[in-house]
Amino acid sequence: MIPFEDIICDQYYADGPVEVLVIGAGLSGLQLAKDLSKRNVPNVWVFEAGPNLGFQHIYWEHSDIYAQKLWQLQIEDPCFHRPWLTHTPPHYAGTSGLRRRLGGRSLYWHGAIIRLEPWVLDPSWWPESIVRDLTIGMNESPPLYELQEFEVSSHQITSGTKILVELIQSIGYTHAQSVPLAVRSQHLPDGDIRWAAYSPLDFWHKASPQLETVSDSKLPRIACNMEIVSILADRGKVKGVRARNMLSGNIVDINSPCIVLAAGTIENTRLALDVLWSGSHIERPMLSGLTDHLVTGCMYQIQLDHLPPEWLSSQMPSFAIIPGTETSRFNLFVSITLLDIVDRTILVDIWTMGEQFPQRENVVYLDPTQQKPSQAHVHVSLSRLDHEMIEHQQQALRYFSTELLQALGPSLSVMNQVQYVSPLGTVDHEGGTLPFGTIIRTTGEFIDIQGLYAIGPCTFPRMGAANPSLTTLALAKRTAYLL
């Protein structure tokens, strides 16, 4: 058995061939490495720019309030890192950024796992073979969506959520349901509840019995503190990567015939632009189609004389969704969090999450006059369609909020109310710049660079209204079958 420190290392050490080199130990990269090891692919290395700060999800390690601070007030989080320059703030500014550490955003996300809607998985947008693998099955195995849901779901619907769903249904929203979650929770001795969303990083956990079932050479190794600065390719074929050791500052070249970009949408795009431009595969170093979800919401701090006991006893938010339609293209979410038991105050957060269509004007680009290593520049705006969507979302919010507050009862007093529209990039669902079928093949391999692959929301031809991560994980699994 290899010592654990040699499986998750503080830096890369050359130790034989690197058959598959994955860039980024976040949600997509770790899922891919996990599935490659299940398929017995040897000599897989994952390179992560950030340090190893442990395996725990922020909501497991910290109290709810502190964990929320970590991602909403990014200054509080030493791992917050925005490697791009935005030319159109507040979009892709503020809280928009990566979490540079082993695990990436898989240690921050909320675990909402929703399939892309059938009206999104339309052959005019998504290649048929991918839709088939996700929804019908691949190589006579069950649909990837089903496999992935089975792997990540451990969540029991809480009684608070049941009450919330019934309440919403009673005011006419009969399609309301609980949000499917990849979340586990535990009661602490003091009565608090801590929870964690699924992270593929758990697979590597020291105590994990899974490690013992995988033979040594099949265990993917992870090298932390190794930032990939560029991809090396020659005559349309990938050769390796150039990496900066963040501990020593040294630059090293590492050879590999198969490289997978899993560094988040904008970093993936930067690395792709750099290698495509250097090899004269593109006319200018710019890729379009950058999208994020359009989110508008309203938060109410409410005091109620008679709170249902289910909302008083638990600190896991109660969480419901009213799914949208092909016409509305947005989902409506409601979460209820207990603020103060003594004062009987709760926070009701109601928000809509809608699809932003890819558009040519929303771009990631490099400045060819700038010295290497290249930096990504982001330039985006809201289109007429986006503004229309936001208006519809706000109407729906107003109507729904009035109905819900009435249904909560006459003893309600609203103590505080905040409306918001999230700037692009701050929803953390950025994607769409390296879509299947145009710049990459349906296998995920770049059309112009043999041996170079991309995974993550950057590959989505169209985002739909659903949160992206279930699809991200299922597609990482698919790539593991194909490599």
Ligand SMILES: Cc1cc2nc3c(=O)[nH]c(=O)nc-3n(C[C@H](O)[C@H](O)[C@H](O)COP(=O)(O)OP(=O)(O)OC[C@H]3O[C@@H](n4cnc5c(N)ncnc54)[C@H](O)[C@@H]3O)c2cc1C
């Ligand atoms: C608070 C929060 C809540 C969320 N909730 C949900 C949810 O409920 N449902 C949902 O579907 N999605 C949710 N998301 C979104 C989801 O987390 C992201 O879509 C997902 O993590 C993207 O996966 P990724 O692998 O592309 O990127 P990441 O998970 O960010 O991983 C990228 C990794 O690559 C590393 N990296 C970057 N550049 C380099 C480089 N040059 N060299 C080496 N390593 C590099 C980074 O440090 C990082 O570890 C949430 C996100 C946040 C922040």
